[in-house]
Amino acid sequence: MKTILVIEDKKEVRENITEILKLAQYRVVQASDGRQGVALARSVGPDLILCDIMMPELDGYGVLHILAKDPNTARTPFIFLTAKVAPEHLRNGMNLGADDYLTKPIDNIDLLAAVELRLKKVEQMNQPVEQPGLADFLNALHQVDGCPYSTLRYSKKQILYAEGDTPANLYYIRSGQVKHVKTDASANVVITALSGAGDFVGLPGLLSDVPCTESAEVLHNAEICLIPQAELLTLLTSHADIGAYFMRLLASDVRQRDERLLKLAYQPVRKRVVEALLLVYRKFYSLPDDLVITPLGQDVRSAPFMTLSRENWAQLVGASMETVIRVLSDLRAEGMIKLSGSQITLLDIDRLTRLKH
Structure with a gap:
Protein backbone atom coordinates (compact mmCIF):
# COMPACT_ATOMS: atom_id res chain seq x y z
CA MET A 1 0.00 0.00 0.00
CA GLU A 130 13.67 0.85 -18.50
CA GLN A 131 16.35 3.50 -18.00
CA PRO A 132 16.72 5.30 -21.34
CA GLY A 133 19.79 5.64 -23.46
CA LEU A 134 20.32 8.77 -25.53
CA ALA A 135 17.82 7.86 -28.27
CA ASP A 136 15.10 6.96 -25.77
CA PHE A 137 15.80 10.06 -23.70
CA LEU A 138 15.47 12.41 -26.68
CA ASN A 139 12.39 10.56 -27.92
CA ALA A 140 10.71 10.92 -24.52
CA LEU A 141 11.15 14.69 -24.65
CA HIS A 142 9.08 14.86 -27.85
CA GLN A 143 6.16 12.84 -26.47
CA VAL A 144 3.03 14.88 -25.81
CA ASP A 145 1.68 12.20 -23.47
CA GLY A 146 3.85 9.96 -21.39
CA CYS A 147 6.85 12.28 -21.13
CA PRO A 148 8.46 11.66 -17.71
CA TYR A 149 9.14 15.38 -17.23
CA SER A 150 6.82 18.29 -16.50
CA THR A 151 5.96 20.45 -19.50
CA LEU A 152 4.83 24.08 -19.21
CA ARG A 153 3.57 26.64 -21.71
CA TYR A 154 5.31 30.01 -21.49
CA SER A 155 4.10 33.30 -22.92
CA LYS A 156 6.18 36.02 -24.56
CA LYS A 157 8.48 37.85 -22.08
CA GLN A 158 8.14 35.21 -19.36
CA ILE A 159 11.42 34.48 -17.57
CA LEU A 160 12.73 30.91 -17.34
CA TYR A 161 15.44 32.01 -14.93
CA ALA A 162 17.15 35.27 -14.04
CA GLU A 163 20.76 36.27 -13.36
CA GLY A 164 21.64 35.18 -9.84
CA ASP A 165 19.00 32.43 -9.63
CA THR A 166 20.07 29.03 -8.32
CA PRO A 167 19.89 26.52 -11.21
CA ALA A 168 17.19 23.90 -10.66
CA ASN A 169 16.17 22.56 -14.08
CA LEU A 170 17.42 21.91 -17.57
CA TYR A 171 14.92 23.31 -20.08
CA TYR A 172 14.16 21.53 -23.35
CA ILE A 173 12.32 23.68 -25.91
CA ARG A 174 9.63 21.73 -27.73
CA SER A 175 8.42 24.83 -29.55
CA GLY A 176 8.97 28.57 -29.37
CA GLN A 177 11.95 30.89 -29.05
CA VAL A 178 14.12 31.97 -26.11
CA LYS A 179 16.78 34.66 -25.77
CA HIS A 180 19.73 34.62 -23.35
CA VAL A 181 20.62 38.05 -21.97
CA LYS A 182 23.25 39.63 -19.75
CA THR A 183 22.92 43.01 -18.02
CA ASP A 184 25.85 45.17 -16.88
CA ALA A 185 26.01 47.58 -13.93
CA SER A 186 24.67 50.40 -16.10
CA ALA A 187 21.60 48.33 -17.07
CA ASN A 188 22.86 47.81 -20.63
CA VAL A 189 21.47 44.57 -22.02
CA VAL A 190 22.99 42.29 -24.66
CA ILE A 191 21.58 39.09 -26.12
CA THR A 192 24.30 36.47 -25.82
CA ALA A 193 22.52 33.61 -27.61
CA LEU A 194 19.22 32.43 -29.10
CA SER A 195 17.53 29.08 -28.55
CA GLY A 196 14.67 27.42 -30.42
CA ALA A 197 12.84 24.13 -30.84
CA GLY A 198 15.10 21.18 -30.04
CA ASP A 199 17.56 23.21 -27.93
CA PHE A 200 18.48 22.71 -24.27
CA VAL A 201 18.65 25.82 -22.07
CA GLY A 202 20.49 26.23 -18.76
CA LEU A 203 23.07 23.45 -19.09
CA PRO A 204 26.25 25.37 -18.05
CA GLY A 205 24.75 26.60 -14.78
CA LEU A 206 23.46 23.17 -13.82
CA LEU A 207 26.78 21.44 -14.43
CA SER A 208 28.86 24.08 -12.66
CA ASP A 209 26.29 24.40 -9.83
CA VAL A 210 26.77 28.16 -9.50
CA PRO A 211 24.17 30.98 -9.69
CA CYS A 212 22.97 31.75 -13.21
CA THR A 213 25.22 34.26 -14.97
CA GLU A 214 22.54 35.32 -17.47
CA SER A 215 18.77 35.39 -17.85
CA ALA A 216 16.62 33.36 -20.23
CA GLU A 217 13.46 35.05 -21.53
CA VAL A 218 10.79 33.76 -23.92
CA LEU A 219 10.71 35.63 -27.24
CA HIS A 220 7.62 33.91 -28.62
CA ASN A 221 5.13 31.57 -26.94
CA ALA A 222 6.91 28.36 -26.04
CA GLU A 223 6.26 24.84 -24.80
CA ILE A 224 9.13 23.75 -22.60
CA CYS A 225 10.04 20.51 -20.80
CA LEU A 226 11.66 20.86 -17.35
CA ILE A 227 14.25 18.24 -16.40
CA PRO A 228 15.15 18.51 -12.67
CA GLN A 229 18.85 18.85 -11.87
CA ALA A 230 18.95 15.65 -9.82
CA GLU A 231 17.48 13.60 -12.68
CA LEU A 232 19.85 15.17 -15.21
CA LEU A 233 22.90 14.33 -13.08
CA THR A 234 21.63 10.76 -12.71
CA LEU A 235 21.31 10.45 -16.49
CA LEU A 236 24.78 11.90 -17.06
CA THR A 237 26.45 9.54 -14.61
CA SER A 238 24.44 6.44 -15.59
CA HIS A 239 24.67 6.68 -19.39
CA ALA A 240 27.93 7.42 -21.15
CA ASP A 241 26.18 8.28 -24.43
CA ILE A 242 23.99 10.91 -22.76
CA GLY A 243 27.01 12.37 -20.95
CA ALA A 244 28.99 12.57 -24.19
CA TYR A 245 26.05 14.17 -25.99
CA PHE A 246 25.76 16.98 -23.46
CA MET A 247 29.53 17.48 -23.43
CA ARG A 248 29.39 18.06 -27.20
CA LEU A 249 26.47 20.48 -26.77
CA LEU A 250 28.37 22.40 -24.10
CA ALA A 251 31.55 22.58 -26.18
CA SER A 252 29.59 23.79 -29.22
CA ASP A 253 27.81 26.44 -27.14
CA VAL A 254 31.09 27.77 -25.75
CA ARG A 255 32.62 27.93 -29.23
CA GLN A 256 29.64 29.79 -30.72
CA ARG A 257 29.54 32.29 -27.87
CA ASP A 258 33.29 32.97 -28.19
CA GLU A 259 32.91 33.61 -31.92
CA ARG A 260 29.97 35.92 -31.30
CA LEU A 261 31.84 37.90 -28.63
CA LEU A 262 34.75 38.45 -31.04
CA LYS A 263 32.39 39.77 -33.69
CA LEU A 264 30.65 42.09 -31.22
CA ALA A 265 34.04 43.42 -30.12
CA TYR A 266 35.68 44.03 -33.50
CA GLN A 267 33.11 44.15 -36.32
CA PRO A 268 31.62 47.48 -37.44
CA VAL A 269 27.94 48.01 -36.65
CA ARG A 270 26.79 47.41 -40.23
CA LYS A 271 28.36 43.95 -40.25
CA ARG A 272 26.95 43.20 -36.80
CA VAL A 273 23.44 44.08 -37.98
CA VAL A 274 23.80 41.81 -41.01
CA GLU A 275 25.21 39.07 -38.78
CA ALA A 276 22.19 39.42 -36.45
CA LEU A 277 19.72 39.25 -39.35
CA LEU A 278 21.29 36.08 -40.69
CA LEU A 279 21.62 34.57 -37.19
CA VAL A 280 17.89 34.98 -36.47
CA TYR A 281 16.97 33.83 -39.98
CA ARG A 282 19.07 30.67 -39.83
CA LYS A 283 18.10 29.89 -36.24
CA PHE A 284 14.35 30.28 -36.58
CA TYR A 285 13.30 30.77 -40.20
CA SER A 286 15.78 29.07 -42.55
CA LEU A 287 14.50 26.94 -45.41
CA PRO A 288 15.70 23.58 -46.74
CA ASP A 289 19.03 23.81 -48.53
CA ASP A 290 17.54 22.80 -51.88
CA LEU A 291 15.28 25.86 -52.07
CA VAL A 292 16.71 28.73 -54.08
CA ILE A 293 16.49 32.13 -52.41
CA THR A 294 14.78 34.53 -54.82
CA PRO A 295 13.47 38.10 -54.45
CA LEU A 296 10.16 38.69 -52.72
CA GLY A 297 7.19 38.01 -54.97
CA GLN A 298 8.67 35.13 -56.96
CA ASP A 299 8.37 32.53 -54.20
CA VAL A 300 6.79 33.43 -50.86
CA ARG A 301 8.60 30.52 -49.21
CA SER A 302 11.98 31.97 -50.09
CA ALA A 303 11.58 35.27 -48.24
CA PRO A 304 10.09 34.62 -44.79
CA PHE A 305 9.50 37.65 -42.57
CA MET A 306 11.07 37.72 -39.10
CA THR A 307 9.24 39.27 -36.14
CA LEU A 308 11.47 40.77 -33.47
CA SER A 309 11.20 44.09 -31.64
CA ARG A 310 13.66 46.91 -32.38
CA GLU A 311 14.82 46.61 -28.76
CA ASN A 312 15.70 42.95 -29.27
CA TRP A 313 17.56 43.73 -32.48
CA ALA A 314 19.58 46.38 -30.63
CA GLN A 315 20.39 43.93 -27.82
CA LEU A 316 21.42 41.31 -30.36
CA VAL A 317 23.67 43.71 -32.27
CA GLY A 318 25.13 45.33 -29.16
CA ALA A 319 24.40 48.90 -30.31
CA SER A 320 21.88 51.64 -29.63
CA MET A 321 18.38 51.25 -31.03
CA GLU A 322 18.78 54.42 -33.10
CA THR A 323 21.96 53.09 -34.72
CA VAL A 324 20.39 49.73 -35.54
CA ILE A 325 17.30 51.40 -37.03
CA ARG A 326 19.53 53.60 -39.20
CA VAL A 327 21.47 50.57 -40.54
CA LEU A 328 18.24 48.66 -41.21
CA SER A 329 16.92 51.66 -43.13
CA ASP A 330 20.11 51.69 -45.21
CA LEU A 331 19.74 47.98 -45.99
CA ARG A 332 16.14 48.58 -47.01
CA ALA A 333 17.17 51.43 -49.29
CA GLU A 334 19.72 49.11 -50.89
CA GLY A 335 17.01 46.52 -51.61
CA MET A 336 18.31 43.80 -49.32
CA ILE A 337 15.47 43.79 -46.77
CA LYS A 338 11.87 44.93 -46.41
CA LEU A 339 10.61 46.61 -43.22
CA SER A 340 7.00 46.53 -42.07
CA GLY A 341 6.54 47.46 -38.42
CA SER A 342 8.34 44.80 -36.38
CA GLN A 343 8.55 42.47 -39.40
CA ILE A 344 11.72 42.19 -41.45
CA THR A 345 11.83 40.28 -44.72
CA LEU A 346 15.16 39.26 -46.22
CA LEU A 347 15.04 39.97 -49.96
CA ASP A 348 18.62 39.14 -50.95
CA ILE A 349 20.20 36.61 -48.60
CA ASP A 350 23.15 35.93 -50.91
CA ARG A 351 24.13 39.59 -50.89
CA LEU A 352 23.65 39.86 -47.12
CA THR A 353 25.87 36.80 -46.66
CA ARG A 354 28.62 38.41 -48.71
CA LEU A 355 28.36 41.63 -46.69
CA LYS A 356 29.15 39.94 -43.37
CA HIS A 357 32.52 38.63 -44.62
Whole structure:
Protein backbone atom coordinates (compact mmCIF):
# COMPACT_ATOMS: atom_id res chain seq x y z
CA MET A 1 0.00 0.00 0.00
CA LYS A 2 1.40 3.40 -1.03
CA THR A 3 1.82 6.07 1.63
CA ILE A 4 0.86 9.68 0.90
CA LEU A 5 1.75 12.63 3.10
CA VAL A 6 -0.82 15.46 3.09
CA ILE A 7 0.48 18.80 4.40
CA GLU A 8 -2.38 21.28 4.74
CA ASP A 9 -3.10 23.77 7.51
CA LYS A 10 -6.88 23.90 6.95
CA LYS A 11 -8.35 20.95 8.83
CA GLU A 12 -11.47 20.55 6.67
CA VAL A 13 -9.50 20.52 3.41
CA ARG A 14 -6.90 18.13 4.86
CA GLU A 15 -9.51 15.67 6.11
CA ASN A 16 -11.48 15.75 2.86
CA ILE A 17 -8.36 14.91 0.86
CA THR A 18 -7.44 12.19 3.35
CA GLU A 19 -10.89 10.60 3.12
CA ILE A 20 -10.76 10.42 -0.70
CA LEU A 21 -7.26 8.93 -0.70
CA LYS A 22 -8.17 6.31 1.90
CA LEU A 23 -11.19 5.28 -0.18
CA ALA A 24 -8.73 4.70 -3.03
CA GLN A 25 -6.71 2.34 -0.80
CA TYR A 26 -3.83 4.67 0.02
CA ARG A 27 -2.27 4.97 3.47
CA VAL A 28 -2.40 8.65 4.46
CA VAL A 29 -0.26 10.59 6.93
CA GLN A 30 -1.37 14.13 7.85
CA ALA A 31 0.54 17.26 8.82
CA SER A 32 -1.07 20.55 9.81
CA ASP A 33 1.90 22.79 9.04
CA GLY A 34 5.14 22.89 7.06
CA ARG A 35 7.50 22.09 9.92
CA GLN A 36 5.52 19.01 10.94
CA GLY A 37 5.33 18.01 7.26
CA VAL A 38 9.13 18.09 6.88
CA ALA A 39 9.57 15.99 10.02
CA LEU A 40 7.01 13.40 8.88
CA ALA A 41 8.50 13.24 5.38
CA ARG A 42 11.87 12.37 6.88
CA SER A 43 10.55 9.86 9.42
CA VAL A 44 7.83 8.15 7.38
CA GLY A 45 9.37 8.22 3.91
CA PRO A 46 6.10 8.69 1.94
CA ASP A 47 5.71 7.60 -1.67
CA LEU A 48 4.19 10.98 -2.59
CA ILE A 49 3.62 14.37 -0.93
CA LEU A 50 0.63 16.69 -1.34
CA CYS A 51 1.44 20.11 0.08
CA ASP A 52 -0.42 23.40 0.42
CA ILE A 53 1.55 26.52 -0.56
CA MET A 54 0.13 29.21 1.72
CA MET A 55 0.87 28.13 5.28
CA PRO A 56 2.14 30.06 8.33
CA GLU A 57 5.75 29.78 9.55
CA LEU A 58 6.97 27.48 6.77
CA ASP A 59 5.12 27.64 3.45
CA GLY A 60 4.99 25.02 0.71
CA TYR A 61 7.96 26.49 -1.17
CA GLY A 62 10.05 26.21 1.99
CA VAL A 63 8.96 22.61 2.53
CA LEU A 64 9.92 21.66 -1.03
CA HIS A 65 13.25 23.51 -0.81
CA ILE A 66 14.22 21.64 2.39
CA LEU A 67 13.12 18.21 1.16
CA ALA A 68 14.81 18.69 -2.23
CA LYS A 69 18.16 19.14 -0.44
CA ASP A 70 17.73 15.89 1.53
CA PRO A 71 18.94 12.83 -0.45
CA ASN A 72 16.29 10.66 1.27
CA THR A 73 13.38 12.83 0.06
CA ALA A 74 14.76 14.60 -3.00
CA ARG A 75 13.14 12.18 -5.46
CA THR A 76 9.77 11.90 -3.69
CA PRO A 77 6.98 13.12 -6.04
CA PHE A 78 5.71 16.48 -4.81
CA ILE A 79 2.36 18.02 -5.78
CA PHE A 80 1.38 21.54 -4.72
CA LEU A 81 -2.15 22.39 -3.57
CA THR A 82 -2.93 26.02 -4.31
CA ALA A 83 -5.60 28.57 -5.10
CA LYS A 84 -3.05 30.61 -7.08
CA VAL A 85 -2.39 29.71 -10.69
CA ALA A 86 -0.47 32.78 -11.91
CA PRO A 87 2.48 31.91 -14.23
CA GLU A 88 5.05 33.25 -11.75
CA HIS A 89 3.74 30.88 -9.05
CA LEU A 90 3.96 27.95 -11.46
CA ARG A 91 7.53 28.92 -12.37
CA ASN A 92 8.57 29.24 -8.72
CA GLY A 93 7.26 25.79 -7.87
CA MET A 94 8.58 24.06 -10.99
CA ASN A 95 12.01 25.65 -10.56
CA LEU A 96 12.15 24.20 -7.05
CA GLY A 97 11.28 20.75 -8.39
CA ALA A 98 7.50 20.39 -7.98
CA ASP A 99 5.96 17.67 -10.15
CA ASP A 100 2.44 19.08 -10.50
CA TYR A 101 -0.15 21.56 -9.26
CA LEU A 102 -3.73 20.96 -8.12
CA THR A 103 -5.96 24.02 -7.88
CA LYS A 104 -8.41 24.46 -5.01
CA PRO A 105 -11.22 23.55 -4.72
CA ILE A 106 -9.77 20.19 -5.71
CA ASP A 107 -11.86 17.86 -7.86
CA ASN A 108 -11.74 14.30 -6.49
CA ILE A 109 -11.14 12.76 -9.92
CA ASP A 110 -8.33 15.22 -10.69
CA LEU A 111 -6.75 14.45 -7.31
CA LEU A 112 -6.74 10.68 -7.80
CA ALA A 113 -5.59 10.96 -11.44
CA ALA A 114 -2.64 13.21 -10.52
CA VAL A 115 -1.59 10.92 -7.67
CA GLU A 116 -1.84 7.78 -9.79
CA LEU A 117 0.10 9.37 -12.68
CA ARG A 118 2.99 10.49 -10.46
CA LEU A 119 3.24 7.14 -8.67
CA LYS A 120 3.28 5.29 -12.00
CA LYS A 121 6.09 7.49 -13.31
CA VAL A 122 8.15 6.78 -10.20
CA GLU A 123 7.67 3.05 -10.69
CA GLN A 124 8.77 3.33 -14.31
CA MET A 125 11.87 5.33 -13.36
CA ASN A 126 12.80 2.80 -10.68
CA GLN A 127 12.94 -0.08 -13.16
CA PRO A 128 16.62 -0.37 -14.22
CA VAL A 129 15.79 -2.11 -17.49
CA GLU A 130 13.67 0.85 -18.50
CA GLN A 131 16.35 3.50 -18.00
CA PRO A 132 16.72 5.30 -21.34
CA GLY A 133 19.79 5.64 -23.46
CA LEU A 134 20.32 8.77 -25.53
CA ALA A 135 17.82 7.86 -28.27
CA ASP A 136 15.10 6.96 -25.77
CA PHE A 137 15.80 10.06 -23.70
CA LEU A 138 15.47 12.41 -26.68
CA ASN A 139 12.39 10.56 -27.92
CA ALA A 140 10.71 10.92 -24.52
CA LEU A 141 11.15 14.69 -24.65
CA HIS A 142 9.08 14.86 -27.85
CA GLN A 143 6.16 12.84 -26.47
CA VAL A 144 3.03 14.88 -25.81
CA ASP A 145 1.68 12.20 -23.47
CA GLY A 146 3.85 9.96 -21.39
CA CYS A 147 6.85 12.28 -21.13
CA PRO A 148 8.46 11.66 -17.71
CA TYR A 149 9.14 15.38 -17.23
CA SER A 150 6.82 18.29 -16.50
CA THR A 151 5.96 20.45 -19.50
CA LEU A 152 4.83 24.08 -19.21
CA ARG A 153 3.57 26.64 -21.71
CA TYR A 154 5.31 30.01 -21.49
CA SER A 155 4.10 33.30 -22.92
CA LYS A 156 6.18 36.02 -24.56
CA LYS A 157 8.48 37.85 -22.08
CA GLN A 158 8.14 35.21 -19.36
CA ILE A 159 11.42 34.48 -17.57
CA LEU A 160 12.73 30.91 -17.34
CA TYR A 161 15.44 32.01 -14.93
CA ALA A 162 17.15 35.27 -14.04
CA GLU A 163 20.76 36.27 -13.36
CA GLY A 164 21.64 35.18 -9.84
CA ASP A 165 19.00 32.43 -9.63
CA THR A 166 20.07 29.03 -8.32
CA PRO A 167 19.89 26.52 -11.21
CA ALA A 168 17.19 23.90 -10.66
CA ASN A 169 16.17 22.56 -14.08
CA LEU A 170 17.42 21.91 -17.57
CA TYR A 171 14.92 23.31 -20.08
CA TYR A 172 14.16 21.53 -23.35
CA ILE A 173 12.32 23.68 -25.91
CA ARG A 174 9.63 21.73 -27.73
CA SER A 175 8.42 24.83 -29.55
CA GLY A 176 8.97 28.57 -29.37
CA GLN A 177 11.95 30.89 -29.05
CA VAL A 178 14.12 31.97 -26.11
CA LYS A 179 16.78 34.66 -25.77
CA HIS A 180 19.73 34.62 -23.35
CA VAL A 181 20.62 38.05 -21.97
CA LYS A 182 23.25 39.63 -19.75
CA THR A 183 22.92 43.01 -18.02
CA ASP A 184 25.85 45.17 -16.88
CA ALA A 185 26.01 47.58 -13.93
CA SER A 186 24.67 50.40 -16.10
CA ALA A 187 21.60 48.33 -17.07
CA ASN A 188 22.86 47.81 -20.63
CA VAL A 189 21.47 44.57 -22.02
CA VAL A 190 22.99 42.29 -24.66
CA ILE A 191 21.58 39.09 -26.12
CA THR A 192 24.30 36.47 -25.82
CA ALA A 193 22.52 33.61 -27.61
CA LEU A 194 19.22 32.43 -29.10
CA SER A 195 17.53 29.08 -28.55
CA GLY A 196 14.67 27.42 -30.42
CA ALA A 197 12.84 24.13 -30.84
CA GLY A 198 15.10 21.18 -30.04
CA ASP A 199 17.56 23.21 -27.93
CA PHE A 200 18.48 22.71 -24.27
CA VAL A 201 18.65 25.82 -22.07
CA GLY A 202 20.49 26.23 -18.76
CA LEU A 203 23.07 23.45 -19.09
CA PRO A 204 26.25 25.37 -18.05
CA GLY A 205 24.75 26.60 -14.78
CA LEU A 206 23.46 23.17 -13.82
CA LEU A 207 26.78 21.44 -14.43
CA SER A 208 28.86 24.08 -12.66
CA ASP A 209 26.29 24.40 -9.83
CA VAL A 210 26.77 28.16 -9.50
CA PRO A 211 24.17 30.98 -9.69
CA CYS A 212 22.97 31.75 -13.21
CA THR A 213 25.22 34.26 -14.97
CA GLU A 214 22.54 35.32 -17.47
CA SER A 215 18.77 35.39 -17.85
CA ALA A 216 16.62 33.36 -20.23
CA GLU A 217 13.46 35.05 -21.53
CA VAL A 218 10.79 33.76 -23.92
CA LEU A 219 10.71 35.63 -27.24
CA HIS A 220 7.62 33.91 -28.62
CA ASN A 221 5.13 31.57 -26.94
CA ALA A 222 6.91 28.36 -26.04
CA GLU A 223 6.26 24.84 -24.80
CA ILE A 224 9.13 23.75 -22.60
CA CYS A 225 10.04 20.51 -20.80
CA LEU A 226 11.66 20.86 -17.35
CA ILE A 227 14.25 18.24 -16.40
CA PRO A 228 15.15 18.51 -12.67
CA GLN A 229 18.85 18.85 -11.87
CA ALA A 230 18.95 15.65 -9.82
CA GLU A 231 17.48 13.60 -12.68
CA LEU A 232 19.85 15.17 -15.21
CA LEU A 233 22.90 14.33 -13.08
CA THR A 234 21.63 10.76 -12.71
CA LEU A 235 21.31 10.45 -16.49
CA LEU A 236 24.78 11.90 -17.06
CA THR A 237 26.45 9.54 -14.61
CA SER A 238 24.44 6.44 -15.59
CA HIS A 239 24.67 6.68 -19.39
CA ALA A 240 27.93 7.42 -21.15
CA ASP A 241 26.18 8.28 -24.43
CA ILE A 242 23.99 10.91 -22.76
CA GLY A 243 27.01 12.37 -20.95
CA ALA A 244 28.99 12.57 -24.19
CA TYR A 245 26.05 14.17 -25.99
CA PHE A 246 25.76 16.98 -23.46
CA MET A 247 29.53 17.48 -23.43
CA ARG A 248 29.39 18.06 -27.20
CA LEU A 249 26.47 20.48 -26.77
CA LEU A 250 28.37 22.40 -24.10
CA ALA A 251 31.55 22.58 -26.18
CA SER A 252 29.59 23.79 -29.22
CA ASP A 253 27.81 26.44 -27.14
CA VAL A 254 31.09 27.77 -25.75
CA ARG A 255 32.62 27.93 -29.23
CA GLN A 256 29.64 29.79 -30.72
CA ARG A 257 29.54 32.29 -27.87
CA ASP A 258 33.29 32.97 -28.19
CA GLU A 259 32.91 33.61 -31.92
CA ARG A 260 29.97 35.92 -31.30
CA LEU A 261 31.84 37.90 -28.63
CA LEU A 262 34.75 38.45 -31.04
CA LYS A 263 32.39 39.77 -33.69
CA LEU A 264 30.65 42.09 -31.22
CA ALA A 265 34.04 43.42 -30.12
CA TYR A 266 35.68 44.03 -33.50
CA GLN A 267 33.11 44.15 -36.32
CA PRO A 268 31.62 47.48 -37.44
CA VAL A 269 27.94 48.01 -36.65
CA ARG A 270 26.79 47.41 -40.23
CA LYS A 271 28.36 43.95 -40.25
CA ARG A 272 26.95 43.20 -36.80
CA VAL A 273 23.44 44.08 -37.98
CA VAL A 274 23.80 41.81 -41.01
CA GLU A 275 25.21 39.07 -38.78
CA ALA A 276 22.19 39.42 -36.45
CA LEU A 277 19.72 39.25 -39.35
CA LEU A 278 21.29 36.08 -40.69
CA LEU A 279 21.62 34.57 -37.19
CA VAL A 280 17.89 34.98 -36.47
CA TYR A 281 16.97 33.83 -39.98
CA ARG A 282 19.07 30.67 -39.83
CA LYS A 283 18.10 29.89 -36.24
CA PHE A 284 14.35 30.28 -36.58
CA TYR A 285 13.30 30.77 -40.20
CA SER A 286 15.78 29.07 -42.55
CA LEU A 287 14.50 26.94 -45.41
CA PRO A 288 15.70 23.58 -46.74
CA ASP A 289 19.03 23.81 -48.53
CA ASP A 290 17.54 22.80 -51.88
CA LEU A 291 15.28 25.86 -52.07
CA VAL A 292 16.71 28.73 -54.08
CA ILE A 293 16.49 32.13 -52.41
CA THR A 294 14.78 34.53 -54.82
CA PRO A 295 13.47 38.10 -54.45
CA LEU A 296 10.16 38.69 -52.72
CA GLY A 297 7.19 38.01 -54.97
CA GLN A 298 8.67 35.13 -56.96
CA ASP A 299 8.37 32.53 -54.20
CA VAL A 300 6.79 33.43 -50.86
CA ARG A 301 8.60 30.52 -49.21
CA SER A 302 11.98 31.97 -50.09
CA ALA A 303 11.58 35.27 -48.24
CA PRO A 304 10.09 34.62 -44.79
CA PHE A 305 9.50 37.65 -42.57
CA MET A 306 11.07 37.72 -39.10
CA THR A 307 9.24 39.27 -36.14
CA LEU A 308 11.47 40.77 -33.47
CA SER A 309 11.20 44.09 -31.64
CA ARG A 310 13.66 46.91 -32.38
CA GLU A 311 14.82 46.61 -28.76
CA ASN A 312 15.70 42.95 -29.27
CA TRP A 313 17.56 43.73 -32.48
CA ALA A 314 19.58 46.38 -30.63
CA GLN A 315 20.39 43.93 -27.82
CA LEU A 316 21.42 41.31 -30.36
CA VAL A 317 23.67 43.71 -32.27
CA GLY A 318 25.13 45.33 -29.16
CA ALA A 319 24.40 48.90 -30.31
CA SER A 320 21.88 51.64 -29.63
CA MET A 321 18.38 51.25 -31.03
CA GLU A 322 18.78 54.42 -33.10
CA THR A 323 21.96 53.09 -34.72
CA VAL A 324 20.39 49.73 -35.54
CA ILE A 325 17.30 51.40 -37.03
CA ARG A 326 19.53 53.60 -39.20
CA VAL A 327 21.47 50.57 -40.54
CA LEU A 328 18.24 48.66 -41.21
CA SER A 329 16.92 51.66 -43.13
CA ASP A 330 20.11 51.69 -45.21
CA LEU A 331 19.74 47.98 -45.99
CA ARG A 332 16.14 48.58 -47.01
CA ALA A 333 17.17 51.43 -49.29
CA GLU A 334 19.72 49.11 -50.89
CA GLY A 335 17.01 46.52 -51.61
CA MET A 336 18.31 43.80 -49.32
CA ILE A 337 15.47 43.79 -46.77
CA LYS A 338 11.87 44.93 -46.41
CA LEU A 339 10.61 46.61 -43.22
CA SER A 340 7.00 46.53 -42.07
CA GLY A 341 6.54 47.46 -38.42
CA SER A 342 8.34 44.80 -36.38
CA GLN A 343 8.55 42.47 -39.40
CA ILE A 344 11.72 42.19 -41.45
CA THR A 345 11.83 40.28 -44.72
CA LEU A 346 15.16 39.26 -46.22
CA LEU A 347 15.04 39.97 -49.96
CA ASP A 348 18.62 39.14 -50.95
CA ILE A 349 20.20 36.61 -48.60
CA ASP A 350 23.15 35.93 -50.91
CA ARG A 351 24.13 39.59 -50.89
CA LEU A 352 23.65 39.86 -47.12
CA THR A 353 25.87 36.80 -46.66
CA ARG A 354 28.62 38.41 -48.71
CA LEU A 355 28.36 41.63 -46.69
CA LYS A 356 29.15 39.94 -43.37
CA HIS A 357 32.52 38.63 -44.62
